[in-house]
Amino acid sequence: MIHALSLSDLTVSRGGRRLFTGLDLRLQAGEAVALTGANGAGKTSLLRTVAGLLRPDAGEIAFHDGDGNRLDDHLARGREVHFLGHQDGLKTGRTARRELGFQCDWLGHTQTGFDHAVEAFGLEPLLDLEVRRLSAGQRRRLAMGRLVGSPRALWLLDEPMAPLDARWRAVFADQMRRHLEADGLILAAVHDPLPIPARTLDLGGLA
């Protein structure tokens, strides 16, 4: 299981423009880091780079287990990382039930994970609706279902609270706390403070 994430001397560019250079971060089991910075500073790009969706210009990203052994990058990303982006990663033509089932199933998790997700994020009344008919907040809650329905150690979250109302923000804050208590790791891009104890990594203004 991923016990630590380390970024060393990381440099990332988009569209030919350098976003940041020499970025270092170490995140341990049970810790959260709030990634802050102006619009366009590179928060989403950093999350996508950690997820393996973008290649850095330079530097290293490493995942380690509890004994300090380096994990295979591909396996760690494929099995132990959840990336919850702006787009939620949902198929809009499916019902919420089918989509949540797919999301909870892909690692062979069972009905228990599905039921847990439904209960955690109040999804029961939405299950027979097509994803395209859900509001932004409902969609985000559905997307969050996989975080608890298919447990993985590292949560990469891109402005996770943005479309949620106060009630579901509080629920999600509670889920994040539980994840940390279970030795999970959270790296979250935010514009507002995270409602859990977290260090801050500030990417600053426009690079």
Ligand SMILES: Nc1ncnc2c1ncn2[C@@H]1O[C@H](COP(=O)(O)OP(=O)(O)OP(=O)(O)O)[C@@H](O)[C@H]1O
């Ligand atoms: N596919 C792309 N091609 C070229 N440039 C891109 C691409 N995606 C993002 N960028 C640029 O990279 C920069 C960083 O974008 P990114 O989305 O990482 O910023 P951010 O800090 O998450 O911003 P926000 O707070 O607005 O969400 C921006 O200037 C953006 O225009």
